[in-house]
Amino acid sequence: MVDSHQKTTDALIELESISKVYDTGSAAMHALRGINLRIFSGEFLAVMGPSGSGKSTCMNILGCLDPPTAGSYRFKGVKVETLSRDQRAILRRHYLGFVFQGFNLLKRTTALENVELPLVYRGIPVAKRREQARQALADVGLTDWASHTTGELSGGQQQRVAIARAIVTQPDVLLADEPTGNLDSARSREVMQLLTRFNRDRGITIVMVTHESDMAAYANRQIHFADGLITQHHQGGR
Amino acid sequence: MLWETIFLALREIRRNVMRSALTTLGIVIGVAAVITMVTLGNGATAQVTSEISSLGSNLLQVRPGQGPRGPGGKRSDAENLKIEDAEAISQEISGLAAVAPVFSQGAQGIYGNENWATTVNGSTNAYLSVRNWTLKKGRNFTDREMRGGRAVCILGETVRDALFGAQNPIGTTIRLEKLSCEVIGVLKSKGQSSMGTDQDDFVLIPLRTIQRRMAGTQHVQDIFISAKDGVSTTKVKADIERLIRERRHIAEDEDDNFAVQDMQEIMSTVTGTTRVLTALLGAVAAVSLLVGGIGIMNIMLVSVTERTREIGTRLAIGALEQEVLMQFLVEAVVLSCFGGLAGIALGLTAARIGAGSLGIPFIFNPGIVIIAFLFSAAVGVLFGYFPARKAARLNPIEALRHE
Ligand SMILES: Nc1ncnc2c1ncn2[C@@H]1O[C@H](COP(=O)(O)OP(=O)(O)OP(=O)(O)O)[C@@H](O)[C@H]1O
Ligand SMILES: [Mg+2]
Numbered sequence: 001m002v003d004s005h006q007k008t009t010d011a012l013i014e015l016e017s018i019s020k021v022y023d024t025g026s027a028a029m030h031a032l033r034g035i036n037l038r039i040f041s042g043e044f045l046a047v048m049g050p051s052g053s054g055k056s057t058c059m060n061i062l063g064c065l066d067p068p069t070a071g072s073y074r075f076k077g078v079k080v081e082t083l084s085r086d087q088r089a090i091l092r093r094h095y096l097g098f099v100f101q102g103f104n105l106l107k108r109t110t111a112l113e114n115v116e117l118p119l120v121y122r123g124i125p126v127a128k129r130r131e132q133a134r135q136a137l138a139d140v141g142l143t144d145w146a147s148h149t150t151g152e153l154s155g156g157q158q159q160r161v162a163i164a165r166a167i168v169t170q171p172d173v174l175l176a177d178e179p180t181g182n183l184d185s186a187r188s189r190e191v192m193q194l195l196t197r198f199n200r201d202r203g204i205t206i207v208m209v210t211h212e213s214d215m216a217a218y219a220n221r222q223i224h225f226a227d228g229l230i231t232q233h234h235q236g237g238r
Numbered sequence: 239m240l241w242e243t244i245f246l247a248l249r250e251i252r253r254n255v256m257r258s259a260l261t262t263l264g265i266v267i268g269v270a271a272v273i274t275m276v277t278l279g280n281g282a283t284a285q286v287t288s289e290i291s292s293l294g295s296n297l298l299q300v301r302p303g304q305g306p307r308g309p310g311g312k313r314s315d316a317e318n319l320k321i322e323d324a325e326a327i328s329q330e331i332s333g334l335a336a337v338a339p340v341f342s343q344g345a346q347g348i349y350g351n352e353n354w355a356t357t358v359n360g361s362t363n364a365y366l367s368v369r370n371w372t373l374k375k376g377r378n379f380t381d382r383e384m385r386g387g388r389a390v391c392i393l394g395e396t397v398r399d400a401l402f403g404a405q406n407p408i409g410t411t412i413r414l415e416k417l418s419c420e421v422i423g424v425l426k427s428k429g430q431s432s433m434g435t436d437q438d439d440f441v442l443i444p445l446r447t448i449q450r451r452m453a454g455t456q457h458v459q460d461i462f463i464s465a466k467d468g469v470s471t472t473k474v475k476a477d478i479e480r481l482i483r484e485r486r487h488i489a490e491d492e493d494d495n496f497a498v499q500d501m502q503e504i505m506s507t508v509t510g511t512t513r514v515l516t517a518l519l520g521a522v523a524a525v526s527l528l529v530g531g532i533g534i535m536n537i538m539l540v541s542v543t544e545r546t547r548e549i550g551t552r553l554a555i556g557a558l559e560q561e562v563l564m565q566f567l568v569e570a571v572v573l574s575c576f577g578g579l580a581g582i583a584l585g586l587t588a589a590r591i592g593a594g595s596l597g598i599p600f601i602f603n604p605g606i607v608i609i610a611f612l613f614s615a616a617v618g619v620l621f622g623y624f625p626a627r628k629a630a631r632l633n634p635i636e637a638l639r640h641e
Contacts, residue, residue, distance in 0.1 A: 065554055066635040086558050093556025104551045104638055107544065108253050118555045120242060165555075 010077075011038040012173065012205055013062065018071035019228075020057050031057040033228040034071065039207060041172075044199045046216035047209045049225030055209045056101055056177055058225070062207060063098050063175050064088045093121055097166035099176040101209075103158045105150040111137060111161045112146040118169045136168035137161070139194055141187075155182040163191060167198060174198070176208045180215055192218045243561065247568035257541055261622075262577035264534045265614040268527030269581025270588060272613075275523040276606040277589035279516025281598040286512050290505040296335070296465040297368065297501040298475055300327075300482070304497055317486065317495055318457035321445065326485060327461065331477045333469035338364035339458040341448050347397055347441060348413040354400040357440040358414055360448025361462075366425075368462040376408045376423030379444055387446030389419045395427035395438040414441060417451050430597070471500045520606075527610065531617035539625065543640055546629040550637030559630045566626035567619065574618025578611040585610070 015037040022029040031054045039045055047055050060066040061073060064080055073080040075091065083091065092098075097118075105114045115136050119129035137146050140160035150158055159182045166174055174195070180188035196218055198204045208219065216222050224232040251258045302319050324339035342359040359365065363378045376392070383390050391412070398407055407421045419441075428437040449455055465474045475498050482496055552562050586602070593600040629637055 060635050063554070065638075066633055086560075089553065089556055089558050092554065096556075098554060100554075100638070102638075104547070104554065106548055106551060113249075117552070120246070121552075121556045121561065123242075 011074075012041040012043075012076060013037070013039040014072075014074040015058075015061075016072045016074075018058075018061060018068045018073060020054070020061065020066075021069045030228055032061075032068070035228075035230050037223070037230060039205065041205055042199070042203050043221060044196070044206045044219045045208070046219035046222045047207060047225065048211065048213070048216055048222060049231075053225040054228045055225050059098075059175050059177050059207065059209060062173075063096055064092055065098070093118070095172040097169055097171035097174045099159075099162050099166045099174070099179045101177040101181070103150075103162040105158060105161055105165070107151060108149055110147050110149050111142060111153065111157075111164075114150060114161055115164045115168050118165060122169060132168055133164075136164040139167065140164045141190065156184070156187060159183060160187075160191070163194075167194075167204075170202060171204065173205045173207065176206065178209050178211065180210065180212070188212075188215060240564075243564045244568050246565050247572060250565070250569055251572060254541075257537055258573055260537050261534050261573050261618070262580065264530035264532075264537075265574055265577030265618060266530075266581040266584060268523075268530030268617075269578055269610045269614045270585035271526040272520065272523040272610045273582060273585025273607060274588040274592060275519040276516060277586070277601060277603060278592050278596070278598070279512070279519045280601045280603055281589075281593045282596075283509055283512040283516060284601055285598040287505065287509050290501060290508060296467070296469065296471050298463040298465065298471060298478065299499045299501070300461040300463065300478060301497045301499070302459070302495070304494060319459070319461055319496070320457055323482065323485065324458065324461045326481060327463060327478055330481055331474065333466050333474060335464045335466045336364040336367045338362055338368045338462045339445055340365060340460045340462060341445060341453060341455070341458045342440075343448070343453055345414045345441075345452070347401055349401040349407075349410065352401045352403075354397055356394075356397050356400075358448060358452065359440050359442050360445040360452075361442060362445055365442060365462065368464045371428075372426045374424045374426040376421070378423060384444045384446065387444055387450050389417055389447060389451070390422045390443065391419045392423040392425060392442040393421060394425050394440045394442075396436050397439060397441055398424050414443070415452060417447070419443060471502050475500050527613060527617075530614075531621065534617060535621040542625045542629070545626065546632070546637050546640040549626065549629040550632070550634050550640065553630070553634040553637060562630045563623070563627055566630075567623050570619045570622025570626075571615065573622065574615045577618065578614040581614060582607055582611060 015035055017034045017036060018032055019030070019034045020032040022031055035054075035058065037058075047058070049055050057066070061068050064075070064083075067081065075095070080088065080091075106117070112130070112133050115133040116129050119132060124132070134143070134146060137143055140163050142157060142160055142164065145153060145157060145161075150161060153161065159179065163176070163179055166176065176195070179195070180191055183191060192215060195206055195208070199206050206219075208215075210216050220235075222232075222234040223230050300319060300323070302317060319339070321339055324337050328334060328337040338361050340359055340361045342357055345356065345358045347354045347356050362384055366372070366378060373392070374395070378392065379390065382388070391414070393401075393407060401407070401412060402410075407424060409421065411418050411420050413419065425438070425442075430436055445458065449458075463474070463478065465471050478498050479494065482498075483494065486495070488494065549562055553559070586607075590600050629640070632640075
C-alpha cells in the first residue's frame with residue numbers, strides 16, 4: 001500500500017464518477033450519470049428520489065451485484081472492479097447483506113430455510129445456523145411462520161423474511177432497497193426500530209432506499225437521487 | 239462443503255416433486271424400453287439358434303425341384319428322389335455321419351377309443367441320428383424290420399400322450415389309417431419349435447412300410463444327410479449336387495431340378511435376420527430414450543426461468559459459481575441415476591415377463607444395461623447441468639431479472 005497516504009479518506013464505501021448505461025437496443029439508457037458518494041462505517045444512510053431515478057441501480061452496484069459502466073468503487077479501500085467474480089461473491093458472503101426490492105426469496109422453500117441460506121454458504125454448522133435463523137425471524141416478528149413456505153406468506157411477511165435473511169449474518173453493511181415498501185405503518189416502525197438498533201448497537205452500516213420521509217427520518221444522513229444524479233445531501237435526521 | 243451441496247441438492251429434489259418425477263420418468267421409460275427390447279431380441283436370437291441346431295448338427299436336406307415347394311408339395315417339373323439316390327449318396331460321398339431318406343404323410347392314429355391326427359414319417363434308424371432324436375423307451379428298428387417293411391412304429395411324445403395317456407405303449411398295436419402297427423419305442427420330447435409347431439407330433443415307421451403299405455409309391459420326398467463333425471457342409475453340399483446331376487444326366491448348361499439345403503446356411507441367415515430385428519428394436523427403443531431425453535430437456539427449459547432466478551438469488555447471497563453448479567450437477571446426477579436404476583429394474587422385469595410369455599429365454603445382457611444407464615446419466619447431466627451453467631455465468635442481477 002505505497003499510495004495509502006494519498007487516500008483522501010478512510011471511507012468504508014467510496015464511489016467515484018460511477019455511471020451505468022443500460023443498452024436497451026434502440027437507445028442507451030443512462031441510469032447513473034457519474035455519481036460520487038462516500039459512506040462511513042457506522043452510518044445509517046437513507047436514499048430517496050423519484051421512481052426511475054437510479055436508486056436500485058446504485059444499490060446493485062454497492063452490493064457488487066452489477067458492475068458499473070464507468071467509474072471506480074472502493075470497498076474498504078479495495079477496488080471492486082479489480083476483483084474476480086469469485087472474490088466479489090466472497091465479499092458479498094462475508095460483508096454484505098441485501099434486501100431486494102422484489103424480495104428474491106426461494107419459492108417452495110420455508111421461511112427458515114430461506115433465512116438459513118446465507119449461513120449455509122458461510123459454512124456454519126446446521127444446528128448453529130438453525131438457531132441464528134430462528135433468532136433473525138424472531139427479530140422481524142415471524143417466529144410462528146418459520147416453517148411456512150414463502151408462497152404461503154403475504155407480501156409484508158415475505159419482505160420481513162427478506163430482511164431476516166439480510167441481517168442473519170450480521171453483515172458489516174446492510175443494503176436495503178425499500179425494506180418497508182409493503183408494510184403497514186406499525187410494522188414499518190418496528191422494522192425501522194430494528195434497523196436502528198442494529199446500526200447503533202452492532203455498528204452495522206446501513207444504506208436504505210425509501211420513498212417515505214418518516215422512514216428516512218430514522219437515518220442520520222439522507223441523499224436524493226434525480227435522473228441518475230445525487231442532487232441533495234442532508235446531514236442528520238434523528 | 240460437498241456434503242452440504244449434496245444435502246442442498248436432495249432437498250431441492252424433494253421440494254420440486256413434480257419436476258423431479260417428470261424428469262426421472264423420461265429416463266425410466268427410455269432405459270426400460272431399450273433394455274426390454276434388446277433383452278427380448280437377444281432371447282429370440284438364442285431361441286432360434288438353439289432350435290435350428292436342435293434340428294441336427296451339420297444337417298443337409300435334398301429335395302426334389304428348385305426353390306420352395308408349392309401347394310402340391312413339389313414342383314411339377316421335379317423328378318422324384320428315390321431310395322437309390324440315398325444309397326448312392328451314402329456310398330459315394332465321404333465325410334457323412336448318416337443319410338436318411340424320408341417319405342411322410344398325414345394319418346389318423348387310433349388306439350382303443352383314442353384317436354389322433356398326426357404325421358407318419360417313413361425312414362430308417364438314420365433319421366433319429368440325423369434329426370437328433372433319442373429314445374426315451376423301447377428300441378429302434380432292426381435291419382429286418384427296415385428291409386422287410388414290417389409294421390412297427392416309434393411314437394413321438396405328443397402321439398404317445400394322446401393315445402396312451404398314463405398307459406405303457408410298448409408292445410401294443412395301434413392303427414395308422416388301415417395299417418396295424420406294433421409300438422416298439424417312444425421318443426424323448428423336444429417341445430415346440432419357434433414357429434409354434436409341435437415337433438413331437440409324429441410317428442416314425444420304416445420307409446419301406448410307408449412306401450408299400452400306406453402310400454403305394456417307390457419314391458421319397460426328402461433325403462436328410464448329416465456330415466461328420468469338422469467336415470465342411472459346403473463341400474458336402476457341392477459333392478451331393480455333383481453326384482445327383484451325374485445320376486440324372488443333367489447337362490452342363492441345365493439347371494438343377496433338385497435342391498440341397500444346408501442348415502448352417504439357413505441358420506446363419508435366420509440368426510442374421512433376428513440380429514437385424516434386434517438391432518431394429520434397439521433402435522426404436524433408443525429413439526424412445528432420446529424422446530425421454532427431450533422430455534427432460536423440456537422440463538429443464540420450462541423451469542429455467544425459475545431456476546435462473548434461484549441461481550441469481552444464491553449468487554447474490556454469496557454463493558460461488560462452482561458451488562451453484564455443483565449443486566445442480568449433483569441434482570441432475572442423482573435424478574438420472576435414480577431414473578436409470580428404476581429403468582433398469584423396470585426393463586429387466588418387463589423383459590423377464592415378456593420372455594416368459596413369448597416362450598423365449600431371458601438373456602441378461604450387462605452391456606446394454608450399462609450403455610442405457612450411462613446414456614440416461616449423460617442425458618440428465620447434460621440437460622440439467624448446461625442450462626444451470628449458463629445461468630450461473632450471468633451477473634447476479636441479470637439472473638434475478640430473467641424472464
Ligand atoms: N436492466 C435494465 N435494462 C434497461 N434499463 C434499466 C434496467 N434496470 C434499470 N433500468 C432503467 O434505469 C433507470 C433507473 O432504474 P432504477 O431501478 O435504478 O430506478 P429506481 O430509482 O430504483 O426506481 P424505483 O423507485 O421505481 O424502484 C430506470 O429508468 C430503468 O428503466
Ligand atoms: Mg428501485
